[in-house]
Amino acid sequence: MSDEPENIEENPFKNELVEGEDYYFSEQGYKVFTEKYHLKRGYCCQNGCKHCPYGFNDKKKKENKW
Numbered sequence: 001m002s003d004e005p006e007n008i009e010e011n012p013f014k015n016e017l018v019e020g021e022d023y024y025f026s027e028q029g030y031k032v033f034t035e036k037y038h039l040k041r042g043y044c045c046q047n048g049c050k051h052c053p054y055g056f057n058d059k060k061k062k063e064n065k066w
Contacts, residue, residue, distance in 0.1 A: 017023055022037040035051040038044075044054035 017037070019025075021034065022040070023031050023033050026032050032050055035053045038049065038051060038053050044052060044056050046056050048057050
Protein backbone atom coordinates (compact mmCIF):
# COMPACT_ATOMS: atom_id res chain seq x y z
CA MET A 1 0.00 0.00 0.00
CA SER A 2 1.32 3.42 -0.95
CA ASP A 3 1.46 6.59 1.16
CA GLU A 4 0.82 8.63 -1.98
CA PRO A 5 -2.30 10.82 -2.06
CA GLU A 6 -5.43 9.49 -3.67
CA ASN A 7 -6.72 10.68 -7.01
CA ILE A 8 -8.91 13.79 -6.56
CA GLU A 9 -11.86 11.99 -8.15
CA GLU A 10 -11.50 9.25 -5.52
CA ASN A 11 -11.13 11.77 -2.68
CA PRO A 12 -13.89 14.37 -3.17
CA PHE A 13 -13.27 16.37 0.04
CA LYS A 14 -10.31 18.05 -1.68
CA ASN A 15 -12.78 19.90 -3.87
CA GLU A 16 -14.75 21.21 -0.89
CA LEU A 17 -12.35 23.09 1.39
CA VAL A 18 -14.02 25.29 3.98
CA GLU A 19 -12.28 28.51 4.98
CA GLY A 20 -11.88 28.72 8.75
CA GLU A 21 -12.29 24.97 9.11
CA ASP A 22 -9.85 23.40 6.66
CA TYR A 23 -7.61 26.43 6.17
CA TYR A 24 -7.14 30.09 6.97
CA PHE A 25 -5.05 32.88 5.50
CA SER A 26 -1.94 34.07 7.34
CA GLU A 27 -1.18 37.77 7.80
CA GLN A 28 1.14 37.44 4.79
CA GLY A 29 -1.70 36.05 2.66
CA TYR A 30 -0.63 32.40 2.59
CA LYS A 31 -3.19 29.60 2.85
CA VAL A 32 -2.47 27.62 6.04
CA PHE A 33 -4.07 24.20 6.41
CA THR A 34 -5.50 23.28 9.81
CA GLU A 35 -4.93 20.12 11.82
CA LYS A 36 -8.49 19.08 10.95
CA TYR A 37 -7.68 19.28 7.23
CA HIS A 38 -4.50 17.23 7.64
CA LEU A 39 -6.37 14.53 9.55
CA LYS A 40 -9.09 14.51 6.90
CA ARG A 41 -6.42 14.18 4.20
CA GLY A 42 -5.04 11.18 6.02
CA TYR A 43 -1.27 11.33 5.51
CA CYS A 44 1.79 13.46 6.25
CA CYS A 45 3.38 15.29 3.31
CA GLN A 46 6.59 15.91 5.32
CA ASN A 47 6.74 19.57 4.29
CA GLY A 48 6.84 20.90 7.85
CA CYS A 49 3.25 22.15 7.95
CA LYS A 50 2.45 24.46 10.86
CA HIS A 51 -0.47 22.33 12.12
CA CYS A 52 0.88 18.84 11.31
CA PRO A 53 -0.87 16.29 13.56
CA TYR A 54 1.61 13.57 12.55
CA GLY A 55 4.57 14.98 14.50
CA PHE A 56 6.62 16.12 11.52
CA ASN A 57 8.17 19.58 11.41
CA ASP A 58 11.13 21.36 9.80
CA LYS A 59 13.31 21.02 12.91
CA LYS A 60 12.97 17.24 12.90
CA LYS A 61 13.60 17.20 9.15
CA LYS A 62 16.84 19.21 9.56
CA GLU A 63 17.98 17.11 12.54
CA ASN A 64 17.48 13.89 10.60
CA LYS A 65 19.83 15.08 7.82
CA TRP A 66 22.86 15.00 10.15
